[in-house]
Amino acid sequence: MNKEQAPTERSLIEQFLDDNVLFLGPDTGIMRDHSVSIPTEQESAAVVAWADRSEDINLIRNRLQTACNESFDMVEQMGAAPGAKWGDLIAGIFSCQGDLALSSAGGVLIFSVLAQHPQKFMLKYWKDDPTVGIREGDIFMHNDARYGNIHNTDQSLSIPVFHEGELVCIVGSIVHEGENGACEPGGMPGGAESPYDEGLKMPPLKVGENFEFRKDLLTFLQNSVREPKLQLEGMKSKFHACLRIKKRVEEVIADYGVDAFLATVRGTLSDTEMEVRRRLQTWPDGKVLSNVFADSTLRENVLIKIRCEVIKKDDELIIDLRGSSPEFLNRANNTVLASMKGMLAQLFLMFVWPDLPRNQAVFAPITVLTDPGSALNCSPEAPNAQSMMTFFPAFTAVQNAIPKLLFSAGFRSTDIVACWYNMITTFVYGGSNQHKELVGNVCADLNGMGGAARATRDGEHSIAPIFASMADIGEQELIEEEVPMMKLVPHKVMVDNCGFGKQRGGHGYQQIVTHKDTQAWGYMVNTIGAKFPSTYGIFGGYAPGCYPLCKVKDVNVFEVMKDQRELMRFTIDEIMNEQPFPDATYSSHHAGLQFELADAGELYMITQGGGGGYGDILERDPADIVKDWADRIVSKHTIENIYHVVMDYATGAVDQDATDKARAAERKSRLARAKPYKEFAAEWTKATPPEGLPFYGSWDDPTVLHLGTPDNTCPADAIVPVMMPDPKDVEIAKLKAELAALKQA
Amino acid sequence: MSTDSAATPDLSGVTIEDGKVAITEYLAIDLDKETWHCRRCDQNLGNARGPYKEALMVYEREPSEIHDPAIDPEKYEFTYAPDPAWCRIIEYYCPQCATQMEVEYLPPGHPLTLNDLQLDIDALKARHAAAISGSEQGGQP
Ligand SMILES: [Zn+2]
Numbered sequence: 001m002n003k004e005q006a007p008t009e010r011s012l013i014e015q016f017l018d019d020n021v022l023f024l025g026p027d028t029g030i031m032r033d034h035s036v037s038i039p040t041e042q043e044s045a046a047v048v049a050w051a052d053r054s055e056d057i058n059l060i061r062n063r064l065q066t067a068c069n070e071s072f073d074m075v076e077q078m079g080a081a082p083g084a085k086w087g088d089l090i091a092g093i094f095s096c097q098g099d100l101a102l103s104s105a106g107g108v109l110i111f112s113v114l115a116q117h118p119q120k121f122m123l124k125y126w127k128d129d130p131t132v133g134i135r136e137g138d139i140f141m142h143n144d145a146r147y148g149n150i151h152n153t154d155q156s157l158s159i160p161v162f163h164e165g166e167l168v169c170i171v172g173s174i175v176h177e178g179e180n181g182a183c184e185p186g187g188m189p190g191g192a193e194s195p196y197d198e199g200l201k202m203p204p205l206k207v208g209e210n211f212e213f214r215k216d217l218l219t220f221l222q223n224s225v226r227e228p229k230l231q232l233e234g235m236k237s238k239f240h241a242c243l244r245i246k247k248r249v250e251e252v253i254a255d256y257g258v259d260a261f262l263a264t265v266r267g268t269l270s271d272t273e274m275e276v277r278r279r280l281q282t283w284p285d286g287k288v289l290s291n292v293f294a295d296s297t298l299r300e301n302v303l304i305k306i307r308c309e310v311i312k313k314d315d316e317l318i319i320d321l322r323g324s325s326p327e328f329l330n331r332a333n334n335t336v337l338a339s340m341k342g343m344l345a346q347l348f349l350m351f352v353w354p355d356l357p358r359n360q361a362v363f364a365p366i367t368v369l370t371d372p373g374s375a376l377n378c379s380p381e382a383p384n385a386q387s388m389m390t391f392f393p394a395f396t397a398v399q400n401a402i403p404k405l406l407f408s409a410g411f412r413s414t415d416i417v418a419c420w421y422n423m424i425t426t427f428v429y430g431g432s433n434q435h436k437e438l439v440g441n442v443c444a445d446l447n448g449m450g451g452a453a454r455a456t457r458d459g460e461h462s463i464a465p466i467f468a469s470m471a472d473i474g475e476q477e478l479i480e481e482e483v484p485m486m487k488l489v490p491h492k493v494m495v496d497n498c499g500f501g502k503q504r505g506g507h508g509y510q511q512i513v514t515h516k517d518t519q520a521w522g523y524m525v526n527t528i529g530a531k532f533p534s535t536y537g538i539f540g541g542y543a544p545g546c547y548p549l550c551k552v553k554d555v556n557v558f559e560v561m562k563d564q565r566e567l568m569r570f571t572i573d574e575i576m577n578e579q580p581f582p583d584a585t586y587s588s589h590h591a592g593l594q595f596e597l598a599d600a601g602e603l604y605m606i607t608q609g610g611g612g613g614y615g616d617i618l619e620r621d622p623a624d625i626v627k628d629w630a631d632r633i634v635s636k637h638t639i640e641n642i643y644h645v646v647m648d649y650a651t652g653a654v655d656q657d658a659t660d661k662a663r664a665a666e667r668k669s670r671l672a673r674a675k676p677y678k679e680f681a682a683e684w685t686k687a688t689p690p691e692g693l694p695f696y697g698s699w700d701d702p703t704v705l706h707l708g709t710p711d712n713t714c715p716a717d718a719i720v721p722v723m724m725p726d727p728k729d730v731e732i733a734k735l736k737a738e739l740a741a742l743k744q745a
Numbered sequence: 746m747s748t749d750s751a752a753t754p755d756l757s758g759v760t761i762e763d764g765k766v767a768i769t770e771y772l773a774i775d776l777d778k779e780t781w782h783c784r785r786c787d788q789n790l791g792n793a794r795g796p797y798k799e800a801l802m803v804y805e806r807e808p809s810e811i812h813d814p815a816i817d818p819e820k821y822e823f824t825y826a827p828d829p830a831w832c833r834i835i836e837y838y839c840p841q842c843a844t845q846m847e848v849e850y851l852p853p854g855h856p857l858t859l860n861d862l863q864l865d866i867d868a869l870k871a872r873h874a875a876a877i878s879g880s881e882q883g884g885q886p
Contacts, residue, residue: 278754282754284768285864286868288863291851291858303852404862408759500811539847540847543812545811546824546827547825588824638813641810642811670838671838674802674804684835685856693852699855
């Protein structure tokens with residue numbers, strides 16, 4: 001543009017451009033900002049007017065909180081989606097500027113920080129647009145993560161609330177609905193190679209007026225997914241939950257006046273932010289570095305580095321994730337920055353300050369730095385359906401770092417926690433069910449993640465997902481009424497499946513699945529960590545191990561076991577090691593399984609992960625070992641070679657003297673086999689990743705990113721996106737080379 | 746927005762032992778001497794303004810020693826043990842009492858996380874200026 005342009009000419013051009021926007025993509029300003037909006041004049045005046053009536057404000061806040069919880073329960077009870085039934089949702093109240101001020105206490109707290117973006121988009125672009133507008137009775141929905149969401153399988157619904165013609169708030173609900181018409185069933189396509197493989201893509205969209213859905217738009221949405229009945233049902237339950245919160249808001253306004261309501265909403269946001277800053281003030285100032293390595297794109301094993309520096313200064317926290325892996329332009333494991341921020345925010349909501357109100361102000365004092373174009377801040381053209389595969393590891397990187405600052409904090413509202421298991425280990429399914437309906441969704445038992453060890457006690461077995469403090473794993477019998485899957489071993493806690501330590505992580509379970517009575521049925525699994533553990537211990541505690549996907553194919557267990565029940569084994573290791581079904585094919589894989597049709601009676605087997613350990617294994621109380629032995633969750637090998645405890649296995653009596661001796665001997669041998677830091681580092685450290693290891697991200701210098709080889713690099717501030725070859729092409733090339741070699745010989 | 750930094754922050758959760766501030770499960774800082782110490786044996790672990798890890802003993806562990814493969818590695822490519830070509834366990838011990846203070850999982854040859862914890866010692870001193878002169882102070886674990 002010519003610098004000499006006259007001001008009027010420039011504004012004419014700007015006006016022309018503003019009036020002729022060809023496409024309203026995600027607004028980068030809205031998407032990058034997670035701070036709380038500056039109060040409107042009316043909000044500020046309301047806060048001042050109600051400043052000395054904190055008891056009333058507290059009462060109103062509790063009424064609104066109860067309204068959010070009530071609506072949460074409504075969706076959980078009415079919703080047909082497995083996600084709704086297990087609590088993978090929230091319901092909440094947004095300020096008139098779109099900030100989430102109050103939300104249901106349970107459910108998926110990631111939403112607490114990222115449900116605001118579509119509301120802000122609507123307010124900025126639709127409110128004054130003569131073809132859209134925001135009016136009493138309007139119903140809006142959205143699901144595209146690029147406009148603010150975890151992933152496209154979640155659908156939000158919101159309605160504006162007016163008082164005397166003025167917008168006073170927006171109330172909304174967001175639910176993991178599941179099926180969304182993507183290239184694979186169930187809503188989270190690990191096989192997506194572009195955003196256009198991810199199915200339904202709603203930007204904020206007005207789907208109803210006068211409190212009714214528009215039939216044509218409803219039909220369009222139903223036509224876009226594999227479960228049209230579920231789509232309708234999900235919309236109705238969210239809508240009625242929103243109507244309930246709206247009613248409660250109107251009751252509050254009727255009782256106290258609109259200013260009291262505005263003062264409560266605004267005050268909740270500013271009080272929360274102030275309280276977080278006060279708490280951060282009690283942390284020591286300093287810097288913690290933590291590296292995490294994700295080992296898969298879900299299609300192939302690669303090492304994806306998440307580099308994380310957490311810097312605490314005064315009342316602010318900076319999470320610097322620069323130096324992490326570049327984005328994968330044709331893989332689904334990238335995350336939109338806002339989605340990751342939501343995940344990081346709920347680390348604080350769930351594990352650090354669970355006593356704070358669930359709203360976005362909790363994250364306001366926290367700054368997140370990333371390299372644009374990295375896997376943690378991907379471009380709009382990169383698919384993000386499995387963003388969890390990088391934002392869960394990013395969560396773990398921060399969870400791993402926080403205890404080093406929190407341990408000596410002056411104020412804490414929780415125990416010190418190691419790293420929680422961080423993968424959604426379960427089956428996504430798709431096909432025709434026993435009622436001849438097409439279905440596609442995910443099993444609720446992804447929620448059975450092993451809890452991490454804490455400073456004062458062991459982690460709990462298969463207790464809760466990292467993204468929801470209260471969630472259910474579902475009832476197997478109920479699931480079997482709807483889908484033709486049978487879990488031959490539904491949830492069997494696996495021996496030694498945890499991070500060992502002074503306090504051990506909670507264990508995860510094994511599950512063995514098959515199906516029958518269906519014309520077509522298939523499975524997907526979305527889990528990384530088959531080569532490199534996905535989560536870690538702290539303060540000398542170990543990580544849990546790795547988790548393969550195991551299959552037994554070319555067999556129908558219902559037929560072969562008809563007269564031979566004794567063939568069945570109840571652990572994956574027994575089935576794989578003993579191979580009890582003759583002529584079957586046994587194989588193990590990484591647990592990124594794209595949708596795969598299976599025959600009736602074939603076995604698919606996965607293991608839910610355990611939590612990270614806390615502290616030195618040699619400090620574990622032998623009495624705790626005895627208890628674990630009685631519970632059959634620890635092996636003799638681990639007791640003797642890892643914990644160095646000597647006990648009588650029949651009676652459970654510990655030989656304390658022998659244990660002390662064994663542990664003293666182990667301490668001696670530790671010092672004998674170890675080397676001083678500098679000597680060790682000099683031998684260990686290499687200048688580049690090893691040849692043959694597909695490594696992505698920075699090695700030593702955070703400003704230089706490796707792109708899969710020791711020599712191929714790019715600057716972190718000018719990222720070259722990664723394109724991966726089709727795994728089938730890689731396999732074909734390998735087979736062709738083998739064939740050529742055989743022909744030569 | 747910033748809270749009043751002049752106000753004394755809440756220090757009720759801080760543990761002071763033998764005049765040293767407990768920093769982690771195994772580390773404490775002597776604010777007078779500005780030194781890191783092992784909380785189990787009081788071993789001096791060097792300048793608190795520098796990395797404590799330089800004072801530790803380090804060992805590289807084959808991951809399957811801790812993480813049992815569970816399914817036969819001869820038969821199957823993927824087991825419950827990490828792939829040693831991708832992942833190694835680095836263990837850090839106190840040079841005196843051999844307490845395992847830290848464990849890291851790293852790709853072979855990846856630089857060790859030397860500066861995993863760098864505290865602002867001046868700020869820490871200011872924070873504890875009042876509290877440190879007192880005797881034993883029990884805090885949260
Ligand atoms: Zn020591």
